[in-house]
Amino acid sequence: xxxxxxxxxxxxxxxxxxxxxxxxxxxxxxxxxxxxxxxxxxxxxxxxxxxxxxxxxxxxxxxxxxxxxxxxxxxxxxxxxxxxxxxxxxxxxxxxxxxxxxxxxxxxxxxx
Amino acid sequence: xxxxxxxxxxxxxxxxxxxxxxxxxxxxxxxxxxxxxxxxxxxxxxxxxxxxxxxxxxxxxxxxxxxxxxxxxxxxxxxxxxxxxxxxxxxxxxxxxxxxxxxxxxxxxxxxxxxxxx
Numbered sequence: 001x002x003x004x005x006x007x008x009x010x011x012x013x014x015x016x017x018x019x020x021x022x023x024x025x026x027x028x029x030x031x032x033x034x035x036x037x038x039x040x041x042x043x044x045x046x047x048x049x050x051x052x053x054x055x056x057x058x059x060x061x062x063x064x065x066x067x068x069x070x071x072x073x074x075x076x077x078x079x080x081x082x083x084x085x086x087x088x089x090x091x092x093x094x095x096x097x098x099x100x101x102x103x104x105x106x107x108x109x110x111x112x
Numbered sequence: 113x114x115x116x117x118x119x120x121x122x123x124x125x126x127x128x129x130x131x132x133x134x135x136x137x138x139x140x141x142x143x144x145x146x147x148x149x150x151x152x153x154x155x156x157x158x159x160x161x162x163x164x165x166x167x168x169x170x171x172x173x174x175x176x177x178x179x180x181x182x183x184x185x186x187x188x189x190x191x192x193x194x195x196x197x198x199x200x201x202x203x204x205x206x207x208x209x210x211x212x213x214x215x216x217x218x219x220x221x222x223x224x225x226x227x228x229x230x
Contacts, residue, residue, distance in 0.1 A: 004154075035218075037221075042223070043201060043223065043224050043226075044221070044223050044224075045155075045203065045205075045221035045224075047218060050218065091154055091155070098160075098168060099145070099157045099160060099168060099170075099171075100145070100157070100205075100219055101157065102147075102154040102155045102156070103154055104153060104154045105152075105153070105154050
């Protein structure tokens with residue numbers, strides 16, 4: 001079974017600074033997809049970024065980028081120029097042949 | 113497109129009562145997933161359904177929980193004889209096709225239904 005581990009329960013960063021959230025996963029599959037979801041206090045799950053495992057190039061979406069290390073099974077999220085609106089729970093997720101599996105989440109606080 | 117609609121947003125039940133949570137997928141989506149989120153935890157998969165079929169219920173508790181996605185109408189997650197441990201946020205997600213090797217299938221999530229059992 002696939003597992004997703006987020007080792008940082010909480011992180012904080014100064015506004016306008018850069019922060020990196022860690023995620024590791026375990027799988028025996030070779031074809032899969034990785035996602036970062038954001039969950040603000042409204043509890044809505046919002047897709048931030050996704051990465052196809054067969055692509056070597058790291059995905060980027062504006063201020064959000066990932067560092068995908070397939071051999072190490074690592075998928076970290078970097079948020080540049082942090083904004084107050086980035087404050088939320090962030091969940092890493094793995095999708096292989098079947099269901100989407102989530103990590104435990106990292107609570108990100110932005111300090112003004 | 114109204115997105116994935118879940119109702120009620122908040123539901124309060126006393127122990128022993130039944131809870132019914134409804135999910136209307138995005139227009140054009142025929143695949144529905146239910147996830148449960150306990151306080152301060154990640155989302156845990158419960159069940160995956162297509163119209164009139166349960167495809168994967170490996171995350172569903174063996175008793176008291178059931179799900180359906182009829183040909184017409186929303187998907188229903190039903191919890192019978194609720195207990196305090198059932199208190200959680202229940203999220204529904206939908207997709208246009210099966211999440212499999214044919215390609216990433218991004219799930220669109222609803223806003224969740226928060227169940228409180230007194």
